[in-house]
Amino acid sequence: MKADLIYELLGKFESACYDYNGIECWSARELQIILGYAQWRNFENAIDKAKITCESSGNAVSDHFADVSKTIPMPKGAEKMINDYALTRYACYLIAQNGDSAKNEIAFAQTYFAVQTRKQEIIEQRLLDIARVTAREKLSKSEKKLSGIIYERGVDDKGFAFIRSQGDKALFGGFTTQDMKRKLQVPDTKPLADFLPTLTIKAKDFATELTSHNVVEKDLKGQNQISNEHIDNNKAVRKMLQERGVQPEKLPALDDVKKVQRKLESEDKKISKTTAKLNTKKKKD
Structure with missing residues:
Protein backbone atom coordinates (compact mmCIF):
# COMPACT_ATOMS: atom_id res chain seq x y z
CA MET A 1 0.00 0.00 0.00
CA LYS A 2 1.45 3.37 -1.04
CA TYR A 18 -15.24 11.21 18.34
CA ASP A 19 -15.78 11.26 22.10
CA TYR A 20 -18.77 9.24 23.31
CA ASN A 21 -19.23 9.58 27.06
CA GLY A 22 -15.49 9.93 27.51
CA ILE A 23 -14.64 6.96 25.28
CA GLU A 24 -12.89 7.10 21.90
CA CYS A 25 -15.52 5.86 19.41
CA TRP A 26 -16.48 5.78 15.75
CA SER A 27 -19.94 6.11 14.22
CA ALA A 28 -21.02 2.94 12.41
CA ARG A 29 -22.70 5.06 9.73
CA GLU A 30 -19.48 6.93 9.02
CA LEU A 31 -17.39 3.77 9.22
CA ALA A 46 -20.65 -7.29 9.45
CA ILE A 47 -21.56 -5.65 12.77
CA ASP A 48 -23.63 -8.67 13.80
CA LYS A 49 -20.72 -11.01 13.02
CA ALA A 50 -18.40 -8.77 15.01
CA LYS A 51 -20.77 -8.93 17.99
CA ILE A 52 -20.70 -12.72 17.89
CA THR A 53 -16.89 -12.70 17.78
CA CYS A 54 -16.82 -10.20 20.64
CA GLU A 55 -19.00 -12.40 22.83
CA SER A 56 -17.16 -15.60 21.96
CA SER A 57 -13.92 -13.88 22.97
CA GLY A 58 -15.28 -13.37 26.47
CA ASN A 59 -16.11 -9.69 26.07
CA ALA A 60 -19.51 -8.11 26.72
CA VAL A 61 -21.09 -6.73 23.55
CA SER A 62 -22.40 -3.74 25.51
CA ASP A 63 -18.81 -2.81 26.38
CA HIS A 64 -18.02 -2.09 22.74
CA PHE A 65 -21.27 -1.61 20.77
CA ALA A 66 -23.71 1.11 21.88
CA ASP A 67 -27.08 1.60 20.16
CA VAL A 68 -27.47 5.29 19.35
CA SER A 69 -29.51 7.37 16.94
CA LYS A 70 -28.37 9.87 14.36
CA THR A 71 -30.18 12.73 12.64
CA ILE A 72 -29.85 13.12 8.89
CA PRO A 73 -31.18 15.97 6.72
CA MET A 74 -34.18 15.37 4.47
CA PRO A 75 -35.71 17.41 1.61
CA LYS A 76 -37.35 20.76 2.43
CA GLY A 77 -35.36 21.17 5.63
CA ALA A 78 -36.83 18.12 7.35
CA GLU A 79 -34.80 15.71 9.47
CA LYS A 80 -34.94 11.98 10.04
CA MET A 81 -33.71 9.83 12.92
CA ILE A 82 -31.84 6.69 11.91
CA ASN A 83 -30.24 3.88 13.90
CA ASP A 84 -26.50 4.02 14.48
CA TYR A 85 -23.86 2.48 16.74
CA ALA A 86 -21.09 4.04 18.78
CA LEU A 87 -18.20 1.63 18.26
CA THR A 88 -15.06 1.30 20.36
CA ARG A 89 -11.69 0.68 18.75
CA TYR A 90 -12.06 -3.03 19.52
CA ALA A 91 -15.52 -3.15 17.92
CA CYS A 92 -14.16 -1.46 14.80
CA TYR A 93 -11.29 -3.93 14.70
CA LEU A 94 -13.67 -6.90 14.84
CA ILE A 95 -15.81 -5.40 12.06
CA ALA A 96 -12.73 -4.89 9.90
CA GLN A 97 -11.65 -8.49 10.54
CA ASN A 98 -14.95 -9.64 9.02
CA GLY A 99 -14.30 -7.64 5.85
CA ASP A 100 -12.43 -8.42 2.64
CA SER A 101 -8.76 -7.66 3.34
CA ALA A 102 -8.11 -7.49 -0.41
CA LYS A 103 -9.75 -4.05 -0.28
CA ASN A 104 -7.35 -1.30 0.74
CA GLU A 105 -9.82 0.31 3.14
CA ILE A 106 -10.41 -2.96 4.99
CA ALA A 107 -6.73 -3.93 5.12
CA PHE A 108 -5.86 -0.49 6.48
CA ALA A 109 -8.67 -0.61 9.05
CA GLN A 110 -7.51 -4.00 10.35
CA THR A 111 -4.15 -2.46 11.19
CA TYR A 112 -5.38 1.02 12.19
CA PHE A 113 -7.65 -0.36 14.90
CA ALA A 114 -5.13 -3.00 16.01
CA VAL A 115 -2.38 -0.60 17.03
CA GLN A 116 -2.69 1.69 20.02
CA THR A 117 -0.70 4.50 18.45
CA ARG A 118 -1.85 6.34 15.33
CA LYS A 119 1.66 7.05 14.07
CA GLN A 120 1.79 6.54 10.32
CA GLU A 121 5.17 4.80 10.30
CA ILE A 122 3.94 2.14 12.75
CA ILE A 123 0.83 1.55 10.66
CA GLU A 124 2.95 1.31 7.50
CA GLN A 125 5.27 -1.27 9.10
CA ARG A 126 2.38 -3.40 10.34
CA LEU A 127 0.81 -3.41 6.88
CA LEU A 128 4.15 -4.54 5.44
CA ASP A 129 4.43 -7.27 8.08
CA ILE A 130 0.91 -8.53 7.33
CA ALA A 131 1.64 -8.57 3.58
CA ARG A 132 4.78 -10.63 4.16
CA VAL A 133 3.08 -13.13 6.47
CA THR A 134 0.21 -13.48 3.98
CA ALA A 135 2.62 -14.02 1.09
CA ARG A 136 4.49 -16.71 3.04
CA GLU A 137 1.26 -18.54 3.85
CA LYS A 138 0.30 -18.39 0.17
CA LEU A 139 3.68 -19.84 -0.89
CA SER A 140 3.22 -22.74 1.54
CA LYS A 141 -0.18 -23.49 0.00
CA SER A 142 1.22 -23.29 -3.53
CA GLU A 143 4.07 -25.66 -2.69
CA LYS A 144 1.66 -28.10 -1.05
CA LYS A 145 -0.51 -27.97 -4.16
CA LEU A 146 2.49 -28.63 -6.42
CA SER A 147 3.69 -31.52 -4.27
CA GLY A 148 0.26 -33.14 -4.52
CA ILE A 149 0.27 -32.79 -8.30
CA ILE A 150 3.74 -34.20 -8.87
CA TYR A 151 3.36 -37.08 -6.39
CA GLU A 152 0.69 -38.40 -8.73
CA ARG A 153 3.21 -38.16 -11.57
CA GLY A 154 6.01 -40.30 -10.22
CA VAL A 155 7.91 -37.87 -7.98
CA ASP A 156 8.60 -38.73 -4.32
CA ASP A 157 9.58 -36.48 -1.38
CA LYS A 158 13.25 -36.54 -2.32
CA GLY A 159 12.39 -35.65 -5.90
CA PHE A 160 10.19 -32.76 -4.80
CA ALA A 161 13.02 -31.37 -2.64
CA PHE A 162 15.35 -31.59 -5.65
CA ILE A 163 12.85 -29.79 -7.89
CA ARG A 164 12.43 -26.97 -5.35
CA SER A 165 16.20 -26.56 -4.98
CA GLN A 166 16.60 -26.41 -8.76
CA GLY A 167 13.95 -23.72 -8.86
CA ASP A 168 15.83 -21.70 -6.24
CA LYS A 169 19.06 -22.06 -8.19
CA ALA A 170 17.35 -20.67 -11.30
CA LEU A 171 15.65 -17.82 -9.43
CA PHE A 172 18.78 -16.76 -7.54
CA GLY A 173 21.14 -16.75 -10.54
CA GLY A 174 23.05 -19.95 -9.77
CA PHE A 175 22.92 -19.78 -5.98
CA THR A 176 21.48 -22.96 -4.50
CA THR A 177 19.14 -23.01 -1.52
CA GLN A 178 22.08 -23.77 0.77
CA ASP A 179 24.16 -21.03 -0.86
CA MET A 180 21.40 -18.51 -0.17
CA LYS A 181 21.06 -19.72 3.42
CA ARG A 182 24.77 -19.12 3.99
CA LYS A 183 24.62 -15.79 2.18
CA LEU A 184 21.65 -14.58 4.27
CA GLN A 185 22.82 -16.32 7.47
CA VAL A 186 19.67 -18.42 7.72
CA PRO A 187 19.85 -21.26 10.30
CA ASP A 188 20.12 -24.71 8.70
CA THR A 189 16.95 -25.88 10.46
CA LYS A 190 14.84 -22.99 9.11
CA PRO A 191 13.27 -22.69 5.64
CA LEU A 192 14.93 -20.11 3.39
CA ALA A 193 11.55 -18.60 2.49
CA ASP A 194 10.95 -17.62 6.13
CA PHE A 195 13.72 -15.02 5.86
CA LEU A 196 13.05 -13.67 2.37
CA PRO A 197 11.45 -10.29 1.67
CA THR A 198 7.88 -10.17 0.40
CA LEU A 199 8.89 -9.58 -3.23
CA THR A 200 11.05 -12.71 -3.35
CA ILE A 201 8.41 -14.81 -1.59
CA LYS A 202 5.84 -13.71 -4.17
CA ALA A 203 8.31 -14.44 -6.98
CA LYS A 204 8.77 -18.00 -5.70
CA ASP A 205 5.02 -18.36 -5.34
CA PHE A 206 4.37 -17.19 -8.92
CA ALA A 207 6.94 -19.62 -10.34
CA THR A 208 5.45 -22.45 -8.27
CA GLU A 209 1.93 -21.68 -9.49
CA LEU A 210 3.18 -21.63 -13.09
CA THR A 211 4.76 -25.04 -12.61
CA SER A 212 1.58 -26.50 -11.11
CA HIS A 213 -0.43 -25.18 -14.05
CA ASN A 214 1.98 -26.32 -16.75
CA VAL A 215 2.59 -29.78 -15.29
CA VAL A 216 -1.11 -30.47 -15.69
CA GLU A 217 -1.54 -28.53 -18.94
CA LYS A 218 1.44 -30.21 -20.64
CA ASP A 219 0.82 -33.56 -18.90
CA LEU A 220 4.41 -33.71 -17.63
CA LYS A 221 5.60 -36.79 -15.76
CA GLY A 222 8.71 -37.76 -13.84
CA GLN A 223 11.36 -35.77 -12.03
CA ASN A 224 13.32 -34.63 -15.09
CA GLN A 225 10.39 -33.17 -17.04
CA ILE A 226 8.90 -31.42 -14.03
CA SER A 227 12.28 -30.17 -12.81
CA ASN A 228 13.04 -28.63 -16.22
CA GLU A 229 9.63 -26.95 -16.23
CA HIS A 230 10.21 -25.50 -12.75
CA ILE A 231 13.66 -24.25 -13.74
CA ASP A 232 12.25 -22.53 -16.84
CA ASN A 233 9.51 -20.85 -14.82
CA ASN A 234 11.94 -19.56 -12.20
CA LYS A 235 14.25 -18.28 -14.94
CA ALA A 236 11.31 -16.45 -16.51
CA VAL A 237 10.38 -14.86 -13.18
CA ARG A 238 14.02 -13.91 -12.58
CA LYS A 239 14.20 -12.28 -16.02
CA MET A 240 11.07 -10.25 -15.26
CA LEU A 241 12.58 -9.05 -11.97
CA GLN A 242 15.89 -8.19 -13.63
CA GLU A 243 14.09 -6.12 -16.25
CA ARG A 244 12.72 -4.06 -13.36
CA GLY A 245 16.16 -3.68 -11.81
CA VAL A 246 15.78 -6.36 -9.13
CA GLN A 247 18.41 -9.02 -8.40
CA PRO A 248 16.69 -11.55 -6.07
CA GLU A 249 19.95 -12.86 -4.61
CA LYS A 250 20.99 -9.34 -3.58
CA LEU A 251 17.90 -8.51 -1.54
CA PRO A 252 18.62 -8.55 2.21
CA ALA A 253 17.22 -11.08 4.65
CA LYS A 263 4.21 -10.52 17.10
CA LEU A 264 1.11 -9.67 15.04
CA GLU A 265 -0.96 -12.29 16.85
CA SER A 266 0.23 -10.97 20.21
CA GLU A 267 -0.80 -7.43 19.24
CA ASP A 268 -4.22 -8.67 18.16
CA LYS A 269 -4.82 -10.37 21.51
CA LYS A 270 -4.08 -7.15 23.38
CA ILE A 271 -6.72 -5.07 21.58
CA SER A 272 -9.71 -5.93 23.78
CA LYS A 273 -7.62 -5.44 26.93
CA THR A 274 -6.33 -2.00 25.93
CA THR A 275 -9.60 -0.58 24.59
CA ALA A 276 -11.71 1.47 27.02
CA LYS A 277 -15.15 -0.07 27.54
CA LEU A 278 -18.37 1.85 27.03
CA ASN A 279 -20.06 0.82 30.28
CA THR A 280 -17.04 1.63 32.45
CA LYS A 281 -17.85 5.32 32.18
CA LYS A 282 -20.97 6.98 33.49
CA LYS A 283 -22.92 8.92 30.94
CA LYS A 284 -22.59 12.67 31.17
CA ASP A 285 -25.67 14.72 31.91
Missing part, protein backbone atom coordinates in the same frame (compact mmCIF):
# COMPACT_ATOMS: atom_id res chain seq x y z
CA ALA A 3 2.33 5.97 1.57
CA ASP A 4 0.00 8.61 0.09
CA LEU A 5 -2.96 6.22 0.30
CA ILE A 6 -2.05 5.36 3.90
CA TYR A 7 -1.92 9.08 4.71
CA GLU A 8 -5.32 9.64 3.05
CA LEU A 9 -6.98 6.75 4.90
CA LEU A 10 -5.35 7.76 8.17
CA GLY A 11 -6.95 11.19 7.83
CA LYS A 12 -10.38 9.69 7.19
CA PHE A 13 -10.30 7.41 10.21
CA GLU A 14 -8.90 10.14 12.45
CA SER A 15 -11.62 12.57 11.37
CA ALA A 16 -14.35 10.00 12.03
CA CYS A 17 -13.23 9.43 15.64
CA GLN A 32 -19.68 2.15 6.65
CA ILE A 33 -18.78 4.82 4.11
CA ILE A 34 -15.05 4.78 4.85
CA LEU A 35 -14.90 0.99 4.52
CA GLY A 36 -16.70 1.10 1.19
CA TYR A 37 -19.98 -0.61 2.10
CA ALA A 38 -22.63 0.65 -0.32
CA GLN A 39 -25.62 -0.55 1.71
CA TRP A 40 -26.30 -0.24 5.43
CA ARG A 41 -27.85 -3.71 5.70
CA ASN A 42 -24.64 -5.30 4.43
CA PHE A 43 -22.63 -3.36 6.97
CA GLU A 44 -25.06 -4.35 9.72
CA ASN A 45 -24.34 -7.98 8.83
CA LEU A 254 14.43 -10.02 6.99
CA ASP A 255 13.34 -11.25 10.42
CA ASP A 256 11.98 -14.79 10.64
CA VAL A 257 8.43 -14.52 9.30
CA LYS A 258 7.22 -16.88 12.03
CA LYS A 259 8.50 -14.42 14.63
CA VAL A 260 6.73 -11.58 12.80
CA GLN A 261 3.51 -13.59 12.75
CA ARG A 262 3.71 -14.24 16.50
Whole structure:
Protein backbone atom coordinates (compact mmCIF):
# COMPACT_ATOMS: atom_id res chain seq x y z
CA MET A 1 0.00 0.00 0.00
CA LYS A 2 1.45 3.37 -1.04
CA ALA A 3 2.33 5.97 1.57
CA ASP A 4 0.00 8.61 0.09
CA LEU A 5 -2.96 6.22 0.30
CA ILE A 6 -2.05 5.36 3.90
CA TYR A 7 -1.92 9.08 4.71
CA GLU A 8 -5.32 9.64 3.05
CA LEU A 9 -6.98 6.75 4.90
CA LEU A 10 -5.35 7.76 8.17
CA GLY A 11 -6.95 11.19 7.83
CA LYS A 12 -10.38 9.69 7.19
CA PHE A 13 -10.30 7.41 10.21
CA GLU A 14 -8.90 10.14 12.45
CA SER A 15 -11.62 12.57 11.37
CA ALA A 16 -14.35 10.00 12.03
CA CYS A 17 -13.23 9.43 15.64
CA TYR A 18 -15.24 11.21 18.34
CA ASP A 19 -15.78 11.26 22.10
CA TYR A 20 -18.77 9.24 23.31
CA ASN A 21 -19.23 9.58 27.06
CA GLY A 22 -15.49 9.93 27.51
CA ILE A 23 -14.64 6.96 25.28
CA GLU A 24 -12.89 7.10 21.90
CA CYS A 25 -15.52 5.86 19.41
CA TRP A 26 -16.48 5.78 15.75
CA SER A 27 -19.94 6.11 14.22
CA ALA A 28 -21.02 2.94 12.41
CA ARG A 29 -22.70 5.06 9.73
CA GLU A 30 -19.48 6.93 9.02
CA LEU A 31 -17.39 3.77 9.22
CA GLN A 32 -19.68 2.15 6.65
CA ILE A 33 -18.78 4.82 4.11
CA ILE A 34 -15.05 4.78 4.85
CA LEU A 35 -14.90 0.99 4.52
CA GLY A 36 -16.70 1.10 1.19
CA TYR A 37 -19.98 -0.61 2.10
CA ALA A 38 -22.63 0.65 -0.32
CA GLN A 39 -25.62 -0.55 1.71
CA TRP A 40 -26.30 -0.24 5.43
CA ARG A 41 -27.85 -3.71 5.70
CA ASN A 42 -24.64 -5.30 4.43
CA PHE A 43 -22.63 -3.36 6.97
CA GLU A 44 -25.06 -4.35 9.72
CA ASN A 45 -24.34 -7.98 8.83
CA ALA A 46 -20.65 -7.29 9.45
CA ILE A 47 -21.56 -5.65 12.77
CA ASP A 48 -23.63 -8.67 13.80
CA LYS A 49 -20.72 -11.01 13.02
CA ALA A 50 -18.40 -8.77 15.01
CA LYS A 51 -20.77 -8.93 17.99
CA ILE A 52 -20.70 -12.72 17.89
CA THR A 53 -16.89 -12.70 17.78
CA CYS A 54 -16.82 -10.20 20.64
CA GLU A 55 -19.00 -12.40 22.83
CA SER A 56 -17.16 -15.60 21.96
CA SER A 57 -13.92 -13.88 22.97
CA GLY A 58 -15.28 -13.37 26.47
CA ASN A 59 -16.11 -9.69 26.07
CA ALA A 60 -19.51 -8.11 26.72
CA VAL A 61 -21.09 -6.73 23.55
CA SER A 62 -22.40 -3.74 25.51
CA ASP A 63 -18.81 -2.81 26.38
CA HIS A 64 -18.02 -2.09 22.74
CA PHE A 65 -21.27 -1.61 20.77
CA ALA A 66 -23.71 1.11 21.88
CA ASP A 67 -27.08 1.60 20.16
CA VAL A 68 -27.47 5.29 19.35
CA SER A 69 -29.51 7.37 16.94
CA LYS A 70 -28.37 9.87 14.36
CA THR A 71 -30.18 12.73 12.64
CA ILE A 72 -29.85 13.12 8.89
CA PRO A 73 -31.18 15.97 6.72
CA MET A 74 -34.18 15.37 4.47
CA PRO A 75 -35.71 17.41 1.61
CA LYS A 76 -37.35 20.76 2.43
CA GLY A 77 -35.36 21.17 5.63
CA ALA A 78 -36.83 18.12 7.35
CA GLU A 79 -34.80 15.71 9.47
CA LYS A 80 -34.94 11.98 10.04
CA MET A 81 -33.71 9.83 12.92
CA ILE A 82 -31.84 6.69 11.91
CA ASN A 83 -30.24 3.88 13.90
CA ASP A 84 -26.50 4.02 14.48
CA TYR A 85 -23.86 2.48 16.74
CA ALA A 86 -21.09 4.04 18.78
CA LEU A 87 -18.20 1.63 18.26
CA THR A 88 -15.06 1.30 20.36
CA ARG A 89 -11.69 0.68 18.75
CA TYR A 90 -12.06 -3.03 19.52
CA ALA A 91 -15.52 -3.15 17.92
CA CYS A 92 -14.16 -1.46 14.80
CA TYR A 93 -11.29 -3.93 14.70
CA LEU A 94 -13.67 -6.90 14.84
CA ILE A 95 -15.81 -5.40 12.06
CA ALA A 96 -12.73 -4.89 9.90
CA GLN A 97 -11.65 -8.49 10.54
CA ASN A 98 -14.95 -9.64 9.02
CA GLY A 99 -14.30 -7.64 5.85
CA ASP A 100 -12.43 -8.42 2.64
CA SER A 101 -8.76 -7.66 3.34
CA ALA A 102 -8.11 -7.49 -0.41
CA LYS A 103 -9.75 -4.05 -0.28
CA ASN A 104 -7.35 -1.30 0.74
CA GLU A 105 -9.82 0.31 3.14
CA ILE A 106 -10.41 -2.96 4.99
CA ALA A 107 -6.73 -3.93 5.12
CA PHE A 108 -5.86 -0.49 6.48
CA ALA A 109 -8.67 -0.61 9.05
CA GLN A 110 -7.51 -4.00 10.35
CA THR A 111 -4.15 -2.46 11.19
CA TYR A 112 -5.38 1.02 12.19
CA PHE A 113 -7.65 -0.36 14.90
CA ALA A 114 -5.13 -3.00 16.01
CA VAL A 115 -2.38 -0.60 17.03
CA GLN A 116 -2.69 1.69 20.02
CA THR A 117 -0.70 4.50 18.45
CA ARG A 118 -1.85 6.34 15.33
CA LYS A 119 1.66 7.05 14.07
CA GLN A 120 1.79 6.54 10.32
CA GLU A 121 5.17 4.80 10.30
CA ILE A 122 3.94 2.14 12.75
CA ILE A 123 0.83 1.55 10.66
CA GLU A 124 2.95 1.31 7.50
CA GLN A 125 5.27 -1.27 9.10
CA ARG A 126 2.38 -3.40 10.34
CA LEU A 127 0.81 -3.41 6.88
CA LEU A 128 4.15 -4.54 5.44
CA ASP A 129 4.43 -7.27 8.08
CA ILE A 130 0.91 -8.53 7.33
CA ALA A 131 1.64 -8.57 3.58
CA ARG A 132 4.78 -10.63 4.16
CA VAL A 133 3.08 -13.13 6.47
CA THR A 134 0.21 -13.48 3.98
CA ALA A 135 2.62 -14.02 1.09
CA ARG A 136 4.49 -16.71 3.04
CA GLU A 137 1.26 -18.54 3.85
CA LYS A 138 0.30 -18.39 0.17
CA LEU A 139 3.68 -19.84 -0.89
CA SER A 140 3.22 -22.74 1.54
CA LYS A 141 -0.18 -23.49 0.00
CA SER A 142 1.22 -23.29 -3.53
CA GLU A 143 4.07 -25.66 -2.69
CA LYS A 144 1.66 -28.10 -1.05
CA LYS A 145 -0.51 -27.97 -4.16
CA LEU A 146 2.49 -28.63 -6.42
CA SER A 147 3.69 -31.52 -4.27
CA GLY A 148 0.26 -33.14 -4.52
CA ILE A 149 0.27 -32.79 -8.30
CA ILE A 150 3.74 -34.20 -8.87
CA TYR A 151 3.36 -37.08 -6.39
CA GLU A 152 0.69 -38.40 -8.73
CA ARG A 153 3.21 -38.16 -11.57
CA GLY A 154 6.01 -40.30 -10.22
CA VAL A 155 7.91 -37.87 -7.98
CA ASP A 156 8.60 -38.73 -4.32
CA ASP A 157 9.58 -36.48 -1.38
CA LYS A 158 13.25 -36.54 -2.32
CA GLY A 159 12.39 -35.65 -5.90
CA PHE A 160 10.19 -32.76 -4.80
CA ALA A 161 13.02 -31.37 -2.64
CA PHE A 162 15.35 -31.59 -5.65
CA ILE A 163 12.85 -29.79 -7.89
CA ARG A 164 12.43 -26.97 -5.35
CA SER A 165 16.20 -26.56 -4.98
CA GLN A 166 16.60 -26.41 -8.76
CA GLY A 167 13.95 -23.72 -8.86
CA ASP A 168 15.83 -21.70 -6.24
CA LYS A 169 19.06 -22.06 -8.19
CA ALA A 170 17.35 -20.67 -11.30
CA LEU A 171 15.65 -17.82 -9.43
CA PHE A 172 18.78 -16.76 -7.54
CA GLY A 173 21.14 -16.75 -10.54
CA GLY A 174 23.05 -19.95 -9.77
CA PHE A 175 22.92 -19.78 -5.98
CA THR A 176 21.48 -22.96 -4.50
CA THR A 177 19.14 -23.01 -1.52
CA GLN A 178 22.08 -23.77 0.77
CA ASP A 179 24.16 -21.03 -0.86
CA MET A 180 21.40 -18.51 -0.17
CA LYS A 181 21.06 -19.72 3.42
CA ARG A 182 24.77 -19.12 3.99
CA LYS A 183 24.62 -15.79 2.18
CA LEU A 184 21.65 -14.58 4.27
CA GLN A 185 22.82 -16.32 7.47
CA VAL A 186 19.67 -18.42 7.72
CA PRO A 187 19.85 -21.26 10.30
CA ASP A 188 20.12 -24.71 8.70
CA THR A 189 16.95 -25.88 10.46
CA LYS A 190 14.84 -22.99 9.11
CA PRO A 191 13.27 -22.69 5.64
CA LEU A 192 14.93 -20.11 3.39
CA ALA A 193 11.55 -18.60 2.49
CA ASP A 194 10.95 -17.62 6.13
CA PHE A 195 13.72 -15.02 5.86
CA LEU A 196 13.05 -13.67 2.37
CA PRO A 197 11.45 -10.29 1.67
CA THR A 198 7.88 -10.17 0.40
CA LEU A 199 8.89 -9.58 -3.23
CA THR A 200 11.05 -12.71 -3.35
CA ILE A 201 8.41 -14.81 -1.59
CA LYS A 202 5.84 -13.71 -4.17
CA ALA A 203 8.31 -14.44 -6.98
CA LYS A 204 8.77 -18.00 -5.70
CA ASP A 205 5.02 -18.36 -5.34
CA PHE A 206 4.37 -17.19 -8.92
CA ALA A 207 6.94 -19.62 -10.34
CA THR A 208 5.45 -22.45 -8.27
CA GLU A 209 1.93 -21.68 -9.49
CA LEU A 210 3.18 -21.63 -13.09
CA THR A 211 4.76 -25.04 -12.61
CA SER A 212 1.58 -26.50 -11.11
CA HIS A 213 -0.43 -25.18 -14.05
CA ASN A 214 1.98 -26.32 -16.75
CA VAL A 215 2.59 -29.78 -15.29
CA VAL A 216 -1.11 -30.47 -15.69
CA GLU A 217 -1.54 -28.53 -18.94
CA LYS A 218 1.44 -30.21 -20.64
CA ASP A 219 0.82 -33.56 -18.90
CA LEU A 220 4.41 -33.71 -17.63
CA LYS A 221 5.60 -36.79 -15.76
CA GLY A 222 8.71 -37.76 -13.84
CA GLN A 223 11.36 -35.77 -12.03
CA ASN A 224 13.32 -34.63 -15.09
CA GLN A 225 10.39 -33.17 -17.04
CA ILE A 226 8.90 -31.42 -14.03
CA SER A 227 12.28 -30.17 -12.81
CA ASN A 228 13.04 -28.63 -16.22
CA GLU A 229 9.63 -26.95 -16.23
CA HIS A 230 10.21 -25.50 -12.75
CA ILE A 231 13.66 -24.25 -13.74
CA ASP A 232 12.25 -22.53 -16.84
CA ASN A 233 9.51 -20.85 -14.82
CA ASN A 234 11.94 -19.56 -12.20
CA LYS A 235 14.25 -18.28 -14.94
CA ALA A 236 11.31 -16.45 -16.51
CA VAL A 237 10.38 -14.86 -13.18
CA ARG A 238 14.02 -13.91 -12.58
CA LYS A 239 14.20 -12.28 -16.02
CA MET A 240 11.07 -10.25 -15.26
CA LEU A 241 12.58 -9.05 -11.97
CA GLN A 242 15.89 -8.19 -13.63
CA GLU A 243 14.09 -6.12 -16.25
CA ARG A 244 12.72 -4.06 -13.36
CA GLY A 245 16.16 -3.68 -11.81
CA VAL A 246 15.78 -6.36 -9.13
CA GLN A 247 18.41 -9.02 -8.40
CA PRO A 248 16.69 -11.55 -6.07
CA GLU A 249 19.95 -12.86 -4.61
CA LYS A 250 20.99 -9.34 -3.58
CA LEU A 251 17.90 -8.51 -1.54
CA PRO A 252 18.62 -8.55 2.21
CA ALA A 253 17.22 -11.08 4.65
CA LEU A 254 14.43 -10.02 6.99
CA ASP A 255 13.34 -11.25 10.42
CA ASP A 256 11.98 -14.79 10.64
CA VAL A 257 8.43 -14.52 9.30
CA LYS A 258 7.22 -16.88 12.03
CA LYS A 259 8.50 -14.42 14.63
CA VAL A 260 6.73 -11.58 12.80
CA GLN A 261 3.51 -13.59 12.75
CA ARG A 262 3.71 -14.24 16.50
CA LYS A 263 4.21 -10.52 17.10
CA LEU A 264 1.11 -9.67 15.04
CA GLU A 265 -0.96 -12.29 16.85
CA SER A 266 0.23 -10.97 20.21
CA GLU A 267 -0.80 -7.43 19.24
CA ASP A 268 -4.22 -8.67 18.16
CA LYS A 269 -4.82 -10.37 21.51
CA LYS A 270 -4.08 -7.15 23.38
CA ILE A 271 -6.72 -5.07 21.58
CA SER A 272 -9.71 -5.93 23.78
CA LYS A 273 -7.62 -5.44 26.93
CA THR A 274 -6.33 -2.00 25.93
CA THR A 275 -9.60 -0.58 24.59
CA ALA A 276 -11.71 1.47 27.02
CA LYS A 277 -15.15 -0.07 27.54
CA LEU A 278 -18.37 1.85 27.03
CA ASN A 279 -20.06 0.82 30.28
CA THR A 280 -17.04 1.63 32.45
CA LYS A 281 -17.85 5.32 32.18
CA LYS A 282 -20.97 6.98 33.49
CA LYS A 283 -22.92 8.92 30.94
CA LYS A 284 -22.59 12.67 31.17
CA ASP A 285 -25.67 14.72 31.91
